[in-house]
Amino acid sequence: MRVDHLDTQRLGQYLTDQNILEVGDIRAEKFPGGQSNPTFLVTIDDKHYVLRRKPPGQLLKSAHAIDREYRVMAALAKVNFAVPNMLHYCRDETAIGSEFYLMEHVEGRIFWAPSLPELSTDQRANIFDAMNKTLAELHSLDINALGLADYSRRGEGYFERQLALWIKQYRAAETRHIAEMESIIGYLQEALPPCDGRVVLSHGDYRLDNMIFHPSDERILAVIDWELSALGHPLADLAYQCMQWRLPGDCELAGLGSLDRRELGIPSEEEYIERYFARSDVARPSNWSFYLVFSYFRLAAILQGVVKRSIEGNSSNTRAAAFNAMIEPIARDALALCN
Template sequence: MTDANALDEAALAPYLEEHVPGFRGLKAIRKFNSGQSNPTYLLEAASGRYVLRAKPPGELLKSAHQVDREFRVMTALRKTAVPVPEMLHLASEDSPIGRMFYVMAFVDGRIFWDPALPELASNEERAAVSDAMNRVLAALHDVNVEAAGLSDFGKPGSYFERQLSRWTSQYRASETEKLPDMDRLIEWLEKHLVADDGLVSLVHGDYRLDNMIFAADRAEVAAVLDWELSTLGHPYADIAYQCMQWRLPHKSGFRGLAGIDRKALGLPTEEEYIVTYCQRRGIDGIDNWVFYLAFSFFRLAAICQGVYKRALDGNASNPEKARTYGEAVKLLSGLAARLIDEGR
């Protein structure tokens, strides 16, 4: 590898043998091409397979790419009903690669990239995968953060107010052109900000199908990945974000479910998925749904804008793909504008 994300194998090998329990004989490093935030690598060694996840190189936005937070939350969740890989080592900024990274155990299994699940043979299998996602999401939001040692993992209360401020600032910092739909969406969210209802839970921040590894032989989540955006927040942010993703065009880079007959595939409707989640958590329903969806569109658009700006600056994890994210911002803000106009 010759790009900015390449790792110095000669410098890394002795460090890993010293700091990762049982690690020996680094044979190869392969960068995963998926993901646009923290570059992630498969390490093949005589002692087995491992995964290394690092901060990207170059100048980074403040509060972004905090791999130490990922390491901490997954370490804590190992003792809960939320499946995560085993964390093995966290390296500081003065590591052999010159940036912070962590090493975790490799989890074998299946990753589904298309929410329509075309590789599964039956509607029953597709329904089971969807239900497994729902079950783990409810379990995540039921985690006792104090018992898990995460009571200081974020600021409790006023989650959407703080998140709106944070992502507006990050969007403005990475803005490359004026987009009327984004400006209108930000204004609408500020005007319709929901009152704080006191609900606080651990939230994933990017909860979607392809951030999970499923067992090879059954519809069971073996591990939830990519916890970079996790924090103490509002549980409805996670479920709205997941449902928002499914509203995206199926043929787009986001692989949504818009235009897909979910019933014909055995997949639940948005309403059915929400009802099942609420039943699992013992709640009656979710009010202000349009706000939560609109916020989810906005936050994802702000994230995509940051990826696009990093591509222009030359330090994106997957530069070629990252350059397409500028158009994604327009798609997301346009869909959000239609949502707030139609109210559903």
């Protein structure tokens, strides 16, 4: 089964047989970009939908959990959090060749460059404020009221468990020895903060290009790509997003590190995190560097997984070679934060 192919005839037959949609003319086009799960724009007659499926081949355990992604967005939609409406989840791999889910297509804008060159200074400020406000809102939601109390492991030791998980994932995807990554692992194991008992719904990949904005203003209509979501700690999301301030603007995952943010109307990292702490009841940690280094390591492990899947022919990401070249620079930047 090709990563970029969707059998629309089989899909249309399945949706019709299951009384999900009345299917007449059906077309599909794969979205470009870095989704680890192949994602398609599906057009049925004159209506648009989005389908996400697991990629083919041997997959890392716990990766590509589209069933969890479907579940969390379905729960969030019920409390009017900014997500697409979910339509159907199919566990039966024989339907189209792999598990998949179907959701509404949200018409809006996705911004790929964090410098937002197409916007004015005021619009950029509004975009970053909307991201900050939405993240604080997400972390304020009641997990029990969402029906997600059993969504993932919870309780003490979140960062300890996450570190063990991502070390394991990194080892499973490792294609070469990187000395800086080994040093980072040692730092993180030594610098683990004490558990504060806080548990929130964490997005896991909270960044600009995982949001759909209104076509004509700066409102967030949908936060997408919840594959890495979990019952986690709010600082994991915040630090992960703040890497965007530190990554250089000329790398494959473009950042803000080499840009004049004040001139652009974009808040500094310090201003952004202080705004988040003011909007939430989360206390500022004494060792902010730990959370940044953990986020760098996690990102490097994710990129290493893309590279490994590309080598094995199972990746839907056409930028694997560029990601491969980023891993060592990311590790060096993270190592510079260790103290």
